[in-house]
Amino acid sequence: MSGRVHEAGAHFESLVPSIDEQGRAVRVSILTRTGCHLCKRAQAVVDKVLEPLAVASCAIDIDAQDPQARADLLARYGEWLPVIFVDGRVHDYWTVDPARLQETLAGT
Numbered sequence: 001m002s003g004r005v006h007e008a009g010a011h012f013e014s015l016v017p018s019i020d021e022q023g024r025a026v027r028v029s030i031l032t033r034t035g036c037h038l039c040k041r042a043q044a045v046v047d048k049v050l051e052p053l054a055v056a057s058c059a060i061d062i063d064a065q066d067p068q069a070r071a072d073l074l075a076r077y078g079e080w081l082p083v084i085f086v087d088g089r090v091h092d093y094w095t096v097d098p099a100r101l102q103e104t105l106a107g108t
Helices: 037-050 067-077 098-107
Strands: 025-032 055-061 083-086 089-093
Touching: 025 037, 025 098, 037 055, 037 098, 083 098, 089 098
Parallel strands: 025 055
Antiparallel strands: 025 083, 083 089
């Protein structure tokens, strides 16, 4: 991840691509679970904020990971999902404030 270290740890960092298929830098990542309604809402907000920007996001579904990574991530973030990271640091959890996300992305 080009110098960034995710607070979620090595398991999470290895799951986050540095660029998307269009060559845009992945600066926003969302830790989710299958069937999580808050995760779907958070993804929709992130998608809307990022649409006009040259910034990509990725969602990492905890339930789709190997057992060790799933256990580690659930132990650390299970009560906080979804967790939104910007540049490898926790930005929000449970919900996303679109104005705050825009400010964070514009300021860095």
